[in-house]
Amino acid sequence: MNIHIAITETEITACYPVMRELRPHIAEEQFFSRVRGQERAGYRLVYIQEPTGVVAVAGFRVGENLAWGRFLYIDDLVTLPGHRSKGYGAKLLAWLKGKAAMEGCEQMHLDSGIQRKEAHRFYEREGMTMASLHFVEKIAPDKALQPTSPLPRRRG
Template identity: 60%
Template structure:
């Protein structure tokens, strides 16, 4: 029988490293040996990593930051949100998203934002089921010359 899920920020190198198996499912380009350093570099700019822990394993993770801009005021932006494929349909993603909403409110944010790839239809259904709405399109272009 599994222990009750606990949601907590990953602040130690060990906890950050334990988030890699979940995160790599969303970001397959990541390399395990460089993961902690990449997260630490982003943390220097406000990134935080939260996880749903079950029996010592990170079964769902979210990378996020609190910021402000003219369009939205103070907001929480979710960079990464994933539940391990073998742990889906147990409510871990919903718990983590609810925790993020509470964290946003507790830190003075008026809104929570995230982008999701256009091909991630299952994720879109999940976000809508959890009370989120599609509010904009995100455009991108490469600016480097090869």
């Protein structure tokens, strides 16, 4: 059960059927370009492949902020329904934890939809703790609008 980093278009595209389980709003023809776009901000896609094809996928990025210091953030973690409870998710999570340590991260984070109770039990079983609630408000972008006041200039 080896973990591979999806680099080529073929590898990234092969991850789509698994990612569709978690992100059904992303059309197949948009998937590759969206992954490539996110890679510019540090996103990486890793996967586990069996002879039948890709069975588990994780998307992640390394970042740094005031609240957490240096961290690895798991954007996506999903296993095909027919392959769950076979250790694939645990293997990906362990790999990500090792990657976080190699990258000098102090923490590893992820958000999970409140309806995903089975996933929550999995994360807790794997040693993660629920640490916060995530709030969201959808905003319709208006490219014509500009900030009302400019950001302050940096001195020095």
